[in-house]
Amino acid sequence: MAEKKVIDARGSFCPGPLMELIGWIKLADIGDELELLSSDKGSAEDVPEWVKKVGHEYLGSREEAGVWHIMVKKTK
Amino acid sequence: MKILIIGGGMGGTILANNLARRLTPELRSGKVKITMLTASEKHMYQPGLLYLAFGRVTPDELYKDQASLLEPGITLVVDPVEEFMLDDNRVKTKSGKTFDYDVLAIATGSRPVPELIPGLAEHSHTFYTEETALKMFHALRAFEGGRVVIAMGVPHKCPMAPLEITFMLHDYFKDRGMSDKVQLHYTYPIGRVHSLENVAKWAAPEFDRLGITYETLFNLKEVDGAAKVIRGEEGGETPYDLLISIPAHRGMEVIEKNKLGAGGWIPTNRQQLNMEGRSNVFILGDTTNIPISKAGSTAHFQADTLGENIAALYKLGAPVRDYDGKVFCFIEAGKDRATYAMFDYLNPPDPKPPTKAVHWFKMAYNKLYWISARGLL
Ligand SMILES: Cc1cc2nc3c(=O)[nH]c(=O)nc-3n(C[C@H](O)[C@H](O)[C@H](O)COP(=O)(O)OP(=O)(O)OC[C@H]3O[C@@H](n4cnc5c(N)ncnc54)[C@H](O)[C@@H]3O)c2cc1C
Numbered sequence: 001m002a003e004k005k006v007i008d009a010r011g012s013f014c015p016g017p018l019m020e021l022i023g024w025i026k027l028a029d030i031g032d033e034l035e036l037l038s039s040d041k042g043s044a045e046d047v048p049e050w051v052k053k054v055g056h057e058y059l060g061s062r063e064e065a066g067v068w069h070i071m072v073k074k075t076k
Numbered sequence: 077m078k079i080l081i082i083g084g085g086m087g088g089t090i091l092a093n094n095l096a097r098r099l100t101p102e103l104r105s106g107k108v109k110i111t112m113l114t115a116s117e118k119h120m121y122q123p124g125l126l127y128l129a130f131g132r133v134t135p136d137e138l139y140k141d142q143a144s145l146l147e148p149g150i151t152l153v154v155d156p157v158e159e160f161m162l163d164d165n166r167v168k169t170k171s172g173k174t175f176d177y178d179v180l181a182i183a184t185g186s187r188p189v190p191e192l193i194p195g196l197a198e199h200s201h202t203f204y205t206e207e208t209a210l211k212m213f214h215a216l217r218a219f220e221g222g223r224v225v226i227a228m229g230v231p232h233k234c235p236m237a238p239l240e241i242t243f244m245l246h247d248y249f250k251d252r253g254m255s256d257k258v259q260l261h262y263t264y265p266i267g268r269v270h271s272l273e274n275v276a277k278w279a280a281p282e283f284d285r286l287g288i289t290y291e292t293l294f295n296l297k298e299v300d301g302a303a304k305v306i307r308g309e310e311g312g313e314t315p316y317d318l319l320i321s322i323p324a325h326r327g328m329e330v331i332e333k334n335k336l337g338a339g340g341w342i343p344t345n346r347q348q349l350n351m352e353g354r355s356n357v358f359i360l361g362d363t364t365n366i367p368i369s370k371a372g373s374t375a376h377f378q379a380d381t382l383g384e385n386i387a388a389l390y391k392l393g394a395p396v397r398d399y400d401g402k403v404f405c406f407i408e409a410g411k412d413r414a415t416y417a418m419f420d421y422l423n424p425p426d427p428k429p430p431t432k433a434v435h436w437f438k439m440a441y442n443k444l445y446w447i448s449a450r451g452l453l
Contacts, residue, residue, distance in 0.1 A: 011346075011401060011421035012367035014235050016271040020367045022295060023231040023324070026192075027339045046267050050293060053310045 002031035010039040010067060017043040018050055021072065025056065028074045033059065036070040044068050077108050077390050080177035082157050082167065084114030084142045086122075086449065087183035087361030087375030093451035094383025096147035099390065103149035108390060110149065111177075113169060115156040117142055120206070121445050122233075123372065126240060126408070129203035129212045130248055133442075138206070145449050157184075160334045162357060179356050179386055182342065183379075184331060186233055186362035186370055190323035193229060195299030200227070200321035203241065215318065216248065221257030222317025224249075227296050227306055229324025230265050233362055233370035236417070237322055238262070239270060239279050240408040245320070246286050247411035260287075261314060263294035263306075275407065275417055275427055282409065296321070325370070327363045341365035346421070347398035349382055358382050366401075368421075373404040376448065383451075406438040414438050 007024050009017035017038035028034060036047060044061055047070045051058045059071035079095060081088045092112050102108035124138040143152050153175075159168035166176045188204040190197035201216075203209040226242050242262050249258040262269065262283065268276040269283065269290055283290050295309040299319065307313045326332070327340020336342045336351075343352040344364035351357040360382055361375035368374060378399055385395035401421030408414045409430035416434060417425035447453045 007367075009367040013273075013419050013424045014271045014369045014403065014417075015231060015367065016266070017367075018266045019230050019271055022265055023339075026230075026324070049267070050310075053293060054295070 002029065002033065004033045004035065006035045006037065008037045009043075010037050012038075012040075016040070017070075018046050021047060021070075022050070025072070025074055030074055030076065032074050034072045034074065036068075036072065038068045038070065039066060041068065043070060047072070077102075077178045078176065079108065079110045079179045079181070079386060080167065080175055081110065081112045081181045081183065082114075083183035083185060083361070083363075084112050084116070084119060084152070085183060085185050085361065085375070086372045087185075087379050088112060088114065088181070089119065089142070089145055089449045090376055090379035090451055091181055091183065091360065091382055091386075092150050093145075093147045093449070094379060095386055096150050097451060098383060098387035100149070102390070109151070111151045111153060111175060112146070113153050113155060113157055113167070113175065114142060115154070117154045119145055119449070121442070123445075124442060125203050125206065125209045126237065126244070127442075128206070128209040129241075130216070130244060131213050135206055135210070140446055145446065147450070156330070158330060160330075160336060162336075162351075162354060165356070177356075179358070179389065181358045181360060181382060181386070182331075182336075182351075182363060183359075183361040183375065184328045184363050186231075186325045186327050186340065188232070188323040189326050190321070192324050193296050193298060195301050196229075196296065196321055196323060199299045199301035200319040200323075202321050202323060204233075204322065212320070216245075219258075219318055221254055223259045223261060223315060224318045224320060225261045225263065225306060225314055225316035226320045227263045227294070228265065228322035229296055231370060232322045232325050234405075235271060235369045235371065236275075236405045236407045238264065239275070241320060241322075242288060243282070243286075243410045244408055246288060251411070259289065261316075262288055262290040263296075263308070263314065264290065264292050265295045267292050272417055272419070272425055272427075274425055278415070278427055278429075325362075331363060337363075337365060346401065348385070348395060349378055349399055358386070368401055369403045369405065371403055371405055373402075377402045377404075406434065406441070408435065408438065 414435035
């Protein structure tokens with residue numbers, strides 16, 4: 001059954017939020033939604049760019065108190 | 077109090093020694109017991125594998141007896157854990173013995189899993205185990221020229237290794253007079269040449285200066301050994317004559333089998349380092365799910381924090397400090413120059429231009445490691 005998973009990558013300089021997402025998305029099942037938390041504003045751009053390039057679904061993002069919440073659905 | 081440490085690598089060894097020194101009288105009187113369960117009687121200095129791939133160290137230099145690294149009073153048992161019964165504060169080992177504990181620390185590390193990518197194990201060379209580093213050493217010697225591609229999976233331990241291997245390959249071929257016959261091509265999973273922005277800002281011009289080409293946003297999907305091409309999830313592909321890879325890692329199988337964490341990564345509180353939902357189980361080193369570098373220095377700093385906190389749990393009834401996310405990594409920028417990156421949860425690194433002095437400091441550390449593992453450095 002599809003699940004929603006939170007990947008808390010706040011305060012991650014290395015490997016950083018996008019690499020965290022790349023690693024965790026492989027462990028998720030198709031249909032799962034992942035919510036990536038990032039304290040790096042660059043994530044709001046580079047994460048959707050990667051997600052679209054690879055062909056997963058980008059569900060949107062929002063900022064709350066300096067933390068970006070980026071929603072992604074694993075589609076393949 | 078019975079303290080049980082699972083794993084005798086960097087994290088487990090430093091933690092055990094740190095605790096033994098803080099609790100010497102209690103160990104002598106028998107009020108505290110420290111037991112380490114591990115999978116091998118030998119302790120390997122893994123960073124040395126990078127040099128083994130170039131024949132700059134030999135395999136025997138990478139090992140010491142685990143027993144020789146531990147403070148007196150620590151009971152070492154070489155018998156890997158197969159079952160974690162956390163609700164009963166017990167573990168069961170391969171030989172069928174059970175060990176109970178009041179405080180448990182897990183530091184079982186991580187392992188490369190090339191099988192996750194079709195063709196990778198068969199067609200690439202890597203230096204993450206003794207066996208594969210030796211094979212790579214011979215492959216490099218036999219290589220007569222062509223396109224050398226460096227590719228990696230996510231996550232991987234030692235975040236500097238991709239850059240280090242590339243710079244060292246450059247100098248290796250240069251020293252052999254093969255620069256004009258070899259083209260190095262570096263690939264990286266995200267949109268710059270390293271996850272640390274400041275390191276990427278330094279490394280990309282270095283690559284340009286040395287004639288190393290690179291391609292970012294490249295995540296390995298498959299290796300086509302017949303066509304000698306690697307393909308990326310992003311749709312790109314690149315040909316190779318010699319493929320050097322750092323495979324994606326997982327935690328140990330025993331962690332996954334016992335359902336302690338998906339992928340073998342155990343959910344860990346990033347400041348207190350306890351396993352989420354458990355107050356007497358602590359996690360350190362590669363096997364945490366904390367979003368920071370899987371590196372020996374991470375395991376070391378976490379072991380320092382936990383040594384102080386577990387001793388304080390016994391003496392004061394509560395932990396005394398937080399882990400701040402500190403990581404320190406040397407970066408070899410060739411065969412005889414290096415720099416370093418230090419950072420924590422709040423502060424990014426600011427690497428300086430590489431120097432010979434830092435390289436020699438890293439070489440010295442490769443020897444000093446054994447003192448560091450004993451907790452004396
Ligand atoms: C090529 C290479 C280069 C590297 N370079 C650097 C570097 O320059 N700087 C740096 O900081 N880091 C570097 N690292 C990374 C560093 O070696 C690891 O991050 C570090 O060893 C992690 O420590 P750990 O205690 O988590 O795990 P490990 O040191 O891997 O130890 C794991 C221990 O668990 C034991 N074990 C496994 N399964 C079981 C079980 N079922 N029961 C009991 N025990 C078990 C093993 O026997 C081992 O003793 C490098 C690694 C490699 C491979």
